[in-house]
Amino acid sequence: MACxxxxxxxxxxxxxxxxxxxxxxxxxxxALLEAPNGVAALQLLRRHAVDLVLADLHMPxxxxxxxxxxxxxxxxxxxxxxxxxxxxxxQEKITALQQQGVRGHLRKPFTPEALRNLVHDILGxxxx
Amino acid sequence: xxxxxxxxxxxxxxxxxxxxxxxxxxPLEGPARMPKDGLIVSLRFTGAATGTIQLASSAAFGGLxxxxxxxxxxxxxxxxxxxxxxxxxxxxxxxxxxxxxLCKDCGQxxxxxxxxxxxxxxxWADIADDESALVLDADGFVLVVRARYKExx
Numbered sequence: 001m002a003c004x005x006x007x008x009x010x011x012x013x014x015x016x017x018x019x020x021x022x023x024x025x026x027x028x029x030x031a032l033l034e035a036p037n038g039v040a041a042l043q044l045l046r047r048h049a050v051d052l053v054l055a056d057l058h059m060p061x062x063x064x065x066x067x068x069x070x071x072x073x074x075x076x077x078x079x080x081x082x083x084x085x086x087x088x089x090x091q092e093k094i095t096a097l098q099q100q101g102v103r104g105h106l107r108k109p110f111t112p113e114a115l116r117n118l119v120h121d122i123l124g125x126x127x128x
Numbered sequence: 129x130x131x132x133x134x135x136x137x138x139x140x141x142x143x144x145x146x147x148x149x150x151x152x153x154x155p156l157e158g159p160a161r162m163p164k165d166g167l168i169v170s171l172r173f174t175g176a177a178t179g180t181i182q183l184a185s186s187a188a189f190g191g192l193x194x195x196x197x198x199x200x201x202x203x204x205x206x207x208x209x210x211x212x213x214x215x216x217x218x219x220x221x222x223x224x225x226x227x228x229x230l231c232k233d234c235g236q237x238x239x240x241x242x243x244x245x246x247x248x249x250x251x252w253a254d255i256a257d258d259e260s261a262l263v264l265d266a267d268g269f270v271l272v273v274r275a276r277y278k279e280x281x
Contacts (some may be wrong), residue, residue: 088224
C-alpha cells in the first residue's frame with residue numbers, strides 16, 4: 001500500500017537525497033513531502049495524512065526534539081512513527097527520544113541501504 | 129600524547145565525504161591556495177567541550193558534493209545555493225562524527241547550525257596556515273578542515 005512520508009531537514013540537498021533513495025528503493029509512496037524545520041512540518045502534518053516522519057534534529061525555528069515533543073503530545077499526531085535522521089553526537093539524547101516514542105534512529109552519514117531498510121522495517125513495505 | 133582531534137580528523141573527514149558524496153580525499157600536494165570562489169563554513173559547539181570546527185573550500189566543491197549526492201537532474205535549488213547547502217551539511221555530518229568520538233568520555237555537547245561566509249585572504253590563511261589543519265585534495269578541489277576545542281571545566 002502506498003504511503004506518505006514527510007522529510008524534515010533544513011538541508012534541501014539532504015531532503016532531495018532522501019527522496020531519491022526512497023524512490024530508487026521502490027518503496028511505494030503516494031507522496032513525499034518536505035519541510036525545512038519543525039514549524040513547517042507541523043503545518044503539513046495538520047493538512048496531510050502522513051505515514052512516517054523522517055526528521056533531523058538540528059534545524060532553525062523548531063528543532064527535531066521540539067517537533068517530536070509536539071507530535072507526541074498531540075493525540076492526532078502521536079500515532080505517526082518518527083525516525084530521527086541526524087548527525088547529533090549525543091547518544092543520551094537519542095536514547096531519551098526513543099524512550100519517549102521515537103521509532104528509530106539513523107545517524108548521518110548513512111548508506112542508502114540503511115535508510116531503505118529502516119523505512120521498510122517501520123512501514124512493513126515490500127521492496128519493488 | 130597525540131591530540132585526539134589530529135588522530136580522528138582524517139578518518140572522520142574521509143568517512144563523511146565518501147559516504148555522503150563518493151569523494152575520496154587525499155593529502156594535498158603543495159600550498160592550499162584560496163580559490164576565487166572560496167567559502168568558509170563554521171560550526172560551534174558547547175557543553176562538555178567548547179570549540180569550533182571549520183571547513184574551507186569553494187562553491188565549486190560544494191556543487192560537486194551536491195551533484196554526487198543527488199545527480200545533476202535532481203537539483204532542488206539553484207547551483208550556488210545547493211553548493212553552499214551541501215558544504216554546510218558536510219560540516220554538520222563531519223562535526224557529529226568528530227564530536228561523538230571526542231566526547232564519548234566527556235559528556236554531551238550541543239552543535240550550532242553551520243554558517244557559511246565568503247572567504248577572504250585573511251580568513252583563508254588563518255585556517256589553511258594552521259599547522260593543526262587537515263589540508264586535502266578532494267577530487268581536484270582544495271579542502272581544509274580545522275577543529276579547535278577545549279574541554280569545559
